[in-house]
Amino acid sequence: MDSFFSDRISDVPRSFIREILKVAIDPTIISFAGGLPNRQFFPAEELQRATQQVFERYGRDLFQYSNSEGFLPLRQWIAERYRKTQGLEISPESILITSGSQQGLDLLGKVLLNEGEGVLMEAPGYLGAIQAFSIYRPEFMNVAVDEQGMVLEELDHQLARGNPKLAYSVPNFQNPAGISYSDANREAVAQRLRGKRCVLVEDNPYGDLRFSGTPARSFYELLPGQTVLLGSFSKCVIPGFRLGWLVAPEALMQKLLVAKQATDLHTSHFTQCIVHQYLMDNDIDAHIATIVDAYGDQCRAMMEAMDRHFPSSVRYTRPDGGMFLWVTLPGKLSAMALFEEAVKQQVVFVPGDPFYTDQQSHSTLRLSFSCVDAATIEVGIERLGLAIKKMLGEAS
Amino acid sequence: MDSFFSDRISDVPRSFIREILKVAIDPTIISFAGGLPNRQFFPAEELQRATQQVFERYGRDLFQYSNSEGFLPLRQWIAERYRKTQGLEISPESILITSGSQQGLDLLGKVLLNEGEGVLMEAPGYLGAIQAFSIYRPEFMNVAVDEQGMVLEELDHQLARGNPKLAYSVPNFQNPAGISYSDANREAVAQRLRGKRCVLVEDNPYGDLRFSGTPARSFYELLPGQTVLLGSFSKCVIPGFRLGWLVAPEALMQKLLVAKQATDLHTSHFTQCIVHQYLMDNDIDAHIATIVDAYGDQCRAMMEAMDRHFPSSVRYTRPDGGMFLWVTLPGKLSAMALFEEAVKQQVVFVPGDPFYTDQQSHSTLRLSFSCVDAATIEVGIERLGLAIKKMLGEAS
Secondary structure, eight states: OGGGSOHHHHTSOOOHHHHHHHHTTSTTSEEOOOOOOOGGGOOHHHHHHHHHHHHHHHGGGGTSOOOTTOOHHHHHHHHHHHHHHHOOOOOGGGEEEESSHHHHHHHHHHHHOOTTOEEEEEESOOHHHHHHHHTTOOEEEEEEEETTEEOHHHHHHHHHHOOEEEEEEOOSSOTTTOOOOOHHHHHHHHHHHTTSSOEEEEEOSSTTOBOSSOOOOOHHHHSTTTEEEEEESTTTTOSTTOOEEEEOOHHHHHHHHHHHHHHHSSOOHHHHHHHHHHHHHSOHHHHHHHHHHHHHHHHHHHHHHHHHHSOTTOEEOOOSBSSEEEEEOSTTOOHHHHHHHHHHTTEEOEESGGGOSSOOOOSEEEEEOTTOOHHHHHHHHHHHHHHHHHHHTSOO | OGGGSOHHHHTSOOOHHHHHHHHTTSTTSEEOOOOOOOGGGOOHHHHHHHHHHHHHHHGGGGTSOOOTTOOHHHHHHHHHHHHHHHOOOOOGGGEEEESSHHHHHHHHHHHHOOTTOEEEEEESOOHHHHHHHHTTOOEEEEEEEETTEEOHHHHHHHHHHOOEEEEEEOOSSOTTTOOOOOHHHHHHHHHHHTTSSOEEEEEOSSTTOBOSSOOOOOHHHHSTTTEEEEEESTTTTOSTTOOEEEEOOHHHHHHHHHHHHHHHSSOOHHHHHHHHHHHHHSOHHHHHHHHHHHHHHHHHHHHHHHHHHSOTTOEEOOOSBSSEEEEEOSTTOOHHHHHHHHHHTTEEOEESGGGOSSOOOOSEEEEEOTTOOHHHHHHHHHHHHHHHHHHTTOOO
């Protein structure tokens, strides 16, 4: 029956991560594989109170079909937060509430991408974006990222080949590599795309999770009128509600609204009201500070453990925030091969392959530090170091 | 900037209903336009109790990212209900929870439809399905429906032209026409599609809302292995949570899961848990009976008022359930033209045009009886009768 299905669905890579998560259920295995926020920091009591509040405040209004744009007070809160934290002037009318920022990616693919059109994609890049855009069968134009941001020679090379319709970036604490774009790199990327018929997507789920360094400017300022912002409540409040948003220019927003209606009519009004109430009644900055403290400690613990337990030929990124760091193995050692050995040592990670669109074997891998405490990190990194040494023939 | 957008989004019809709903905000206007369930029957207290229960029962487990398939106990409940109410044997593994059944339509379009492939569509047909499938640029193969179901001559004509990849039907209390397919019609449709490379979608949001007549057999029995069932909690429990489901054969389910992941990862786990708890703790059949009593009374009130206030040349369907009935005006009178006159008389409805893919002007219209009481129906139908008579030149 396989050829019965649409061509587009055959192009979507299966998620290796789902398979890994199955392995990771074994409690004796230490997992650096997940991309999950730490559940310890979910504001459970506060959300329960907010839920009681909205039942009393809105009654049956909570339950009816609602508008496709999303709950206006929540969009007003988001607009105000952009103003306060980044100095960006964004009107609530430019904001569409989405069922997670994953849906933002799907909607952008729907309204922008014809088959074969170009998508500039970070390499490595966010797996969920590769999946979402693959549905619309674009040509991926890959640009490597390093600790400065997009590698400009590669960007120039791709732009010489053709004009991308959409450029995708996670400029702050990128998933998977943990890198951030410098101000100079952002300006250089913006300058190259300015005036082109190309929308740059700044996906920023981790921006609030900064534990060192200083913020850089948003593409929204550097590339006005061409930038779409994606945001999410998943990393700093709650992932399970599936609430995200996008900010888009007026003409694009009109098309996105048509697509939103055709896709799921609207995002749950109930959960939008709860999160809005939570944000009204609580100090979100204090809450974020707690998460940042923990993630920062765990990231430092991981880097220090790697310094001690990994061969010096192994390189890794040093994130200023977020949930991930990125390891490059020496001598073209396959991360997939290492994965098999690591499972034997009872530790898992995500091999780099699914974060590239090239279907090649890579010697890179992603480690998440968000859900593991320092003691577990020490044991897990020691195990992983042992596996790496075994693969390199340094141990036995 | 218009040509900048994807070809697919230009094909999606704008929803005239959004415009109507804006008019309908005026409290002096009586609206038969909405497609909303009656908010009076939302089980507000019961849902509040269920919410408190799940906070206590699951704690932080409510809040994390969850699986794409949906909450297993909820899928088990749905499977059991199919067994109990329709005698269908469906395993929970065949059920995918969706963000409203609108998302089921989007996912089916994603995994099945290549550009230009055929979609058998009821004429008139559900606007949301036309929108969802339009995204994937199929060729619509329209088949008229009447009080028996699909008009078989038209079905034969379409099947002689080519093989549809997907056939869409709302066989119980159809939106917009309020008609139901007879057993004989279902068998005739199934017989024609049997063995073809075609998936029949039985969209059944209203099936529980029967106030007269007897149930007919599901296509799931008549066309096994080729039928996808769509269901929804929107009409009998709560629309604002955006919870629906689909039932699909194994091979198709694998593709749908990939599409679900790429589209929004998963549906809100929190709201799934609440609805499951509500269903465990309450008598859903008693709740449905209350809704059915009211909708049945309102439907009868509307039909009786039409008998009194409409010219005898106006025809309309006599639904056995659901929320809608369908009016055919005499003498090719344009329903769009009538709409203008009706607004002057302070009553609104949905003209038939958006329920057809042919972009023609139609002399049909949809009336909803779900949210209006008998007294309001009497006044509104009298006003509408006056508008019709004016247009026909019988009054003034």
